[in-house]
Amino acid sequence: MGKLILKCTNLTKKIGKKQVLEDVSLYVHEGDIVGFIGPNGAGKTTTIKLVLGLQKITSGEVIINGYNLKEDFKKAIKNVGAIVESPDLYMYLSGYENLKLIANLYDNVDEKRIEEVVELVGLTNRIKDKVSRYSLGMRQRLGIAQAILHRPNVLILDEPTNGLDPEGIKEMRELLEKLAKEEGMGILISSHNLAELETFCNKACIIQNGKLIEETSLKKLKEETISNYILEVKDTKLLKKMKKYEFDIKNETICSIVLEKEKVPELIKDLVNENVLIYFIKKDARTLEDAFLRKTGGNVIE
Amino acid sequence: MNKLIKNELTKLIKKKSLYIMLIILIIFMIINNILYSRSYNSKGDKYIEDAEAQYEQLLEYKESLESLEKMSKEEEESYNIIIKQMEKNKYIIDNKQNVDAVGDNRFILRTIFAQYDIFIIIYIIMIAGTIMSEEFNKGTIKLLLIKPYSRTQIFLAKFIACVIVLLCSALIMVLLQVIIGGIILDFSSLTVPIVEYNSTTQDLQFINLFAYIGLDFLARLPIYLILLALSFACSTILMNTATSIVIPILVYLFSGTIEGFLNGINAKWMRFIITLNWNFETYLFGRKPEISAFSLEFSVFICILYFAVIIGAAYYNFKRRDIKNI
Incomplete structure (x- = not known):
């Protein structure tokens, strides 16, 4: 595991009397791509805003590259690139002019770096066009370009795949993987599109109602919980006699059952003993979404 | 800091409103100069x-x-x-x-702010009224706030950019009148000095035309700065472009109304009204205000007080603001 570059401990945010965020702790290491998952209104964007100093932290602290955000804002934020909510672009300027404005604010960005980044996000042909003529996907790419222009080592992206086509998502994934691997960036991504995050990330944090309910590796998240198995048998009526198991009978031949992996051989043995003819049994290809919905118990905003 | 100011100016220059205002001003100037050339024979x-x-x-x-x-x-x-x-x-x-002379280029230049300063006022109110609120509404303010600059620097950069726009627009206005007036009326009158009677020294004062314009601009600068600050503050606090433009314009219109009542009411509290204090032309060339409650020192004090309160409120608000979700 690389160096710890973004450390948020016990972030709490109150707006008026309402507790929006409670004790959220997040860690991003060099080379990590951390998925930040939660239903709408869970506090993803608020957390990101606290990390970037856009909102005041009620309690807790944010340390970026060893600098405390509150006390040493300029040094802490210097190596952070971010897109919050949606890419913030000046519509009446061209893509190039937008990047130039950002470049002006840093010492380490020259013309060559701008060209390099434009090529990296694949906007070379359209960079002189006004942003108002860009598609949503192109704006996302320009947003990424803006965020990585000054070679940050922490990249924070809020819903970066919004509006991207499948090809764009694939490109973005490759780009982020490259940034994480080759430049050692630590990346924090929030997204509602869980199927996508699954392919992106190596770690996930799940947040609900302003509380972090789990921080874990994705592999673990997918495996640790009990799974769903699908069975095809000759006659599902026979299963009703087996009181030991709770089958979900779909039709005459198909049923499903939620079971721990360890208990599957026993189930097969029991089925054979009961003279049930089995054609196949397979594990339902579970997605992160299932794990997520199971953790959060659906999308309920309190 | 300079980089921030430069960026703000770049953004302003790229806006269409600048060119629209410029075209309207030029058309207005041409018409005005033609009217002068037809009405007076100098x-x-x-x-x-x-x-x-x-x-x-x-x-x-x-x-x-x-x-x-x-x-x-x-x-x-x-x-x-x-x-x-x-x-x-x-x-x-x-x-x-x-x-x-009243029909020459020099006369229009001598009274240039009385003739055209509504353009300066509208333009700076437009700029200052949008410079913050637009970025808040479009979300681009976040882009600025996550850069390695303090909020104080960003606030100052935006305000200074507005002041630079004010100075440039006054300068451009004078230049345009010199050229347009020169073509339609004459260039020759520009070398004629301005002769003013100084009522304090009881002597005639001879001043170069352009020095006079500069002096007149300085005397009116408090009007522009206060309106600019007001618009800027509304833009920062209310984050609403329309109100940020309308409020300063109302204040400006109100200034004319209240002046009319000044002699009739003459209440002591009226001397604290900013619009009665912000035009320093009343103090130029040793002039003394008609009402003894006003003095140069008092007017300076009131202007600084209003300016500080308006900008202070905006700064306090900007510094502490949580950037809400859009």
Whole structure:
């Protein structure tokens, strides 16, 4: 595991009397791509805003590259690139002019770096066009370009795949993987599109109602919980006699059952003993979404 | 900090509103100059004859006053003014320069802010009224706030950018009038000095035209700065572009209304109203305000006080604001 570059401990945010965020702790290491998952209104964007100093932290602290955000804002934020909510672009300027404005604010960005980044996000042909003529996907790419222009080592992206086509998502994934691997960036991504995050990330944090309910590796998240198995048998009526198991009978031949992996051989043995003819049994290809919905118990905003 | 200011100016220059305002101003100027050229005939030497005739008249009046055994205080004052007026006439006759002309390029330039400053006011209100609110509404303010600059620097950069726009727009206005007036009216009158009677020193003052314009701009600068600050503050606090533009314009319109009531009411509290204090033209050339409650020092104090309160409120608000979700 690389160096710890973004450390948020016990972030709490109150707006008026309402507790929006409670004790959220997040860690991003060099080379990590951390998925930040939660239903709408869970506090993803608020957390990101606290990390970037856009909102005041009620309690807790944010340390970026060893600098405390509150006390040493300029040094802490210097190596952070971010897109919050949606890419913030000046519509009446061209893509190039937008990047130039950002470049002006840093010492380490020259013309060559701008060209390099434009090529990296694949906007070379359209960079002189006004942003108002860009598609949503192109704006996302320009947003990424803006965020990585000054070679940050922490990249924070809020819903970066919004509006991207499948090809764009694939490109973005490759780009982020490259940034994480080759430049050692630590990346924090929030997204509602869980199927996508699954392919992106190596770690996930799940947040609900302003509380972090789990921080874990994705592999673990997918495996640790009990799974769903699908069975095809000759006659599902026979299963009703087996009181030991709770089958979900779909039709005459198909049923499903939620079971721990360890208990599957026993189930097969029991089925054979009961003279049930089995054609196949397979594990339902579970997605992160299932794990997520199971953790959060659906999308309920309190 | 310089980089931030430069960026703000770049953003402003790329906006269409600048060019629209410029085109409207140019059209207005052309029409105005044509109207002047049609209405007044400043050509010829008739002004010298007029000056000579006036000189004779004044001379008679002067002699009649001198023949009195004892002059009252009022008579003494008018005696002095007569002498200065005669000096002025003599200057016109000797130098063949029409310092009182009203139909030439010089006259429009001399009164340039009275003639066109509504353009400056509207433009700076437009700029200051949008510079914050637009970025808040479009979300681009986040882009700025996550850069390695403090909020104080960002706030100052935006305000300074507005002030630079104000100075540039005044300068461009003068340049445009010099050129447009030069083409339609004349260039020759630009070298004629401005002659003002200083009521404190009781003497004539000769000033270069462009120095006079600069002086007049400085005297009116508090009006522009206060309106700019007000618009900027509304933009920062309310984050609503329309209100940020309308409020300062209302204040400006109100300033005309309240002035009309000044002599009638003359209540003590009225001297604290900013719009009665912000035009320093009343103090130029040794002039004294008609109402003794006002003085140069008091007006300076009121202007600084209002400016500080308005900008202070905006700064406090900006510094502490949580960037809400859009």
